[in-house]
Amino acid sequence: MFLQRTAFALARRTPTRAIAARPFSSSVSRFNKKYEVKQEGKILPFEEIKTEDDLIPPGAKSGTVPVDIEHATGLERLELVGKMQGIDIFDMRPLDASRKGTLEDPIIVPGAGDEQYAGCTGYPADSHQVVWLTVSRDRPIERCGECGNVVKLNYVGPLEDPHDHDHGHEHGHPPHEEPKTFADYVKPDYWYR
Structure with missing residues (x-):
């Protein structure tokens, strides 16, 4: 409390011209x-x-x-x-919503990066809430869990990516691994290709 009073007393005594000199x-x-x-x-x-x-x-x-x-x-x-x-x-432009994508004839999603997100609203359009599907260069096909619509990535980017993470182990970094999902535990007989 004594220090607080001293600080206020000093502040009152400071000339105002010195502060506003410039x-x-x-x-x-x-x-x-x-x-x-x-x-x-x-x-x-x-x-x-x-x-x-x-x-x-x-x-x-x-x-x-x-x-x-x-x-x-x-x-x-x-x-x-x-x-x-x-x-x-x-x-x-929106993706093709005139039909439902199947494994044999999926809805094509163009993408220039390693990963692309596509929002599925079902077939017919807007029949369920938006479900975001992630397709990548490693996993180009994805199926909507709500309606079964299938989308596939059509990679249109450069063939050699300067940010390719597969070559990271050369610089002391471990290679990138996809996280495990329930799909990893499905019998290979039921996998879609």
Whole structure:
């Protein structure tokens, strides 16, 4: 309690001119000069984007608030530039819901990554709540537990993945193992291929 009173007494005795010796406006201008980034860029058409450097935004003009296309980078910028030209680069169309997928004729799910998620709402469409199915390069076929609809991954990505986890053991990491599920304990006679 004594220390608390002493701190308040010292605070009352501190001259206010010493605290406000430098105006706030000069602090802001010094800050801006120190961290000013000058980068010139332009919005390239989708066809001219070749490298990641082409996805660096021009930024907003001084004194304005940037819109999405002026500050978005990477995949977000690629998507926005594509949409400006009417190209849906992520192919966000819904999956085929006109039929029920079977093991012989599954619903095809395109994917460029190691894993893809597909939402099943049943057949006919919206006959049950969304059940999320996970298909991967290692396990390309998955069946909905609610309605029996079958989906299959159609991998459209690069043939050699730089992030391939199977080669991790060369660098001292153990190889990736899929977690065990009830499907691992089903007799091989009942497996679907």
